Amino acid sequence: xxxxxxxxADMGIEARARSLPDVLGDMAKGLKALMFGESRVLAKLDTxxxxxxxxxxxxxxxxxxxxxxxxxxxxxxxxxxxxxQLSDTTLRATVSGEPFDPMRHTFERQVKSVTYHQACLEExxxxxxxxxxxxx
Amino acid sequence: xxxxxxxxxxxxxxxxxxxxxxxxxxxxxxEKMMHDLRREQALEQVCNVATLPGIVGPSMAMPDIxxxxxxxxxxxxxxxxxxxxxxxxxxxxxxxxxxxxxxxxLDAGEIRPHLKRLVDELFHxxxxxxxxxxxDFKLSLCEEENVIVNGAAWAVRQGxxxxxxxxFIEGRGAISGADPEMVxxxxxxxxxxxxxxxxxxxxxxxxxxxxxIYDKSAADVLGLCPGQVTVSVHTGSRGFGYQVCxxxxxxxxxxxxxxxxxxxxxxxCCAPLQSDEARSYLAAMACAANFAFANRQMITAWxxxxxxxxxxxxxxxxxxxxIYDVCHNIAKWETxxxxxxxxxxxxxxxxxxxxxxxxxxxxxxxxxxxxxPVLIPGDMGRYSYVLTGTAGAYQETFGSTCHGxxxxxxxxxxxxxxxxxxxxxxxxxxxxxxxAAGRATLAxxxxxxxxxxxxxxxxxxRAGIGHIVARLKPMAxxxx
Numbered sequence: 358x359x360x361x362x363x364x365x366a367d368m369g370i371e372a373r374a375r376s377l378p379d380v381l382g383d384m385a386k387g388l389k390a391l392m393f394g395e396s397r398v399l400a401k402l403d404t405x406x407x408x409x410x411x412x413x414x415x416x417x418x419x420x421x422x423x424x425x426x427x428x429x430x431x432x433x434x435x436x437x438x439x440x441x442q443l444s445d446t447t448l449r450a451t452v453s454g455e456p457f458d459p460m461r462h463t464f465e466r467q468v469k470s471v472t473y474h475q476a477c478l479e480e481x482x483x484x485x486x487x488x489x490x491x492x493x
Numbered sequence: 494x495x496x497x498x499x500x501x502x503x504x505x506x507x508x509x510x511x512x513x514x515x516x517x518x519x520x521x522x523x524e525k526m527m528h529d530l531r532r533e534q535a536l537e538q539v540c541n542v543a544t545l546p547g548i549v550g551p552s553m554a555m556p557d558i559x560x561x562x563x564x565x566x567x568x569x570x571x572x573x574x575x576x577x578x579x580x581x582x583x584x585x586x587x588x589x590x591x592x593x594x595x596x597x598x599l600d601a602g603e604i605r606p607h608l609k610r611l612v613d614e615l616f617h618x619x620x621x622x623x624x625x626x627x628x629d630f631k632l633s634l635c636e637e638e639n640v641i642v643n644g645a646a647w648a649v650r651q652g653x654x655x656x657x658x659x660x661f662i663e664g665r666g667a668i669s670g671a672d673p674e675m676v677x678x679x680x681x682x683x684x685x686x687x688x689x690x691x692x693x694x695x696x697x698x699x700x701x702x703x704x705x706i707y708d709k710s711a712a713d714v715l716g717l718c719p720g721q722v723t724v725s726v727h728t729g730s731r732g733f734g735y736q737v738c739x740x741x742x743x744x745x746x747x748x749x750x751x752x753x754x755x756x757x758x759x760x761x762c763c764a765p766l767q768s769d770e771a772r773s774y775l776a777a778m779a780c781a782a783n784f785a786f787a788n789r790q791m792i793t794a795w796x797x798x799x800x801x802x803x804x805x806x807x808x809x810x811x812x813x814x815x816i817y818d819v820c821h822n823i824a825k826w827e828t829x830x831x832x833x834x835x836x837x838x839x840x841x842x843x844x845x846x847x848x849x850x851x852x853x854x855x856x857x858x859x860x861x862x863x864x865x866p867v868l869i870p871g872d873m874g875r876y877s878y879v880l881t882g883t884a885g886a887y888q889e890t891f892g893s894t895c896h897g898x899x900x901x902x903x904x905x906x907x908x909x910x911x912x913x914x915x916x917x918x919x920x921x922x923x924x925x926x927x928x929a930a931g932r933a934t935l936a937x938x939x940x941x942x943x944x945x946x947x948x949x950x951x952x953x954x955r956a957g958i959g960h961i962v963a964r965l966k967p968m969a970x971x972x973x
Binding site: 361363364365366367368394410411414415419422426429430432463464465466467469470472473474475476490492493 | 533535559560561562563566582585586587623624679682683692693694732735738739742743746747750758759760762900901902903904905906931933934937973
């Protein structure tokens, strides 16, 4: 489950989930909600996204930035995220979605970037916790 | 983290060295502002910046300080050329986000009957919001390299504006040392589609009228008089700058490990100024800064065209001239006197404006007697200010001052507060016409979401790090 969190100038996303792939998927859902609100989106197209980083926390930031870039570049709105392969430094996922349609979808905010400020990805009792702040 | 803060005077607060800080913090704020600041994390960010190697003088924050990411918004820090570092997080994603102010030969009363058409046409002619761009402008990869090396001068050569505009832009509209080789293919790709666009969020285009003149002699030099129409453009380097910052944060995270820099926040990742990583970043940052200068120059040309079309007047009658154009997010090599000695420093301004004093060689000849113009936008309902730089700023803040009002409410709080309000209708009733690409942005940018910029410039003026010249009232606003 993700939650959008307060920041004076920007916004944050946090999520708690049972597994590491689930928390990464939930954070991406949070990013989608931050950008497009509660728009109902169909999984019409699939794209593979792969990122690498030096550690898990940086991998989280890179993953979310890659989703935002994919959306901006292709004018697509994501619907679902499947983490296919994951290590401490690499992530490969399938993102499904559809072209942004102003008649059916709402655009809430443009993301400049997901930041490393207080970025966090850690194991907690019963699962995983993640948090990022997003520059808007 | 509990932070010890000592009040120095009515406008200044010292954060004495504590924890891993290498120097003090210095915050410019009123008592009320400091009271509000203690509720968020901006003061902690001032302390974090003070831990970075080679910092010279205090880690500072201007009175529009608020919680940012890495540096606080309103943060100023200077670093020694030999011992110091450069941090992309101290510049931010929107590299050279800045403001340009145009004066005109028009009176507010004269354009009021045409205001609706003017704002509609500006909204149409200047791409705003996400994914919007002019169909009649395409940029090749080769031309984009010219943009990022030459900045505003490139735009003038393409017919966007005139050569005389360049004189009135910080650094004449280009930062030297730009090297396209240091920019990723992805940054080039994102930039290509977004040159000549306003963007979204807090970016805007505003038609204003001069409401109050506080210093007539300085206003005369700037060509400002009561009732006169002015136009402000607030935008930056768009996706190009965001990508440059993101690319170099990854490089600097590795560099910080390589050079054993302890980071209190990953976003403060940095590299020694003498390293290859720092040189590469500064070359790429200059490219993004030049992109932003070209962007504001192109938008200026479209503003002029729009006024010509709607008012059926030529430029000889409209005289839409550039007063000045300032950067808000930048790291620059500058020479400052520290403890009686001239030192070459890399000054980071994150949500802060350069404010050089009268007589400084970097100021256009026409303004040298009054100091550098400083443009401080407020919110879309109240007012903006024109200030000039001062000797006080040069001595105390490495020639820096505030950049805007600073946010007061979070975006969620603003959205909640806007619920049930017809913001466009309410602003129209106050005499401000608004056109916005997105409804969500409008709610998040509502006037009440910001501090009263009058309070911010009051602190700046009383502290002597800026001198108030004029107040501008919004008449019409285009929001991205």
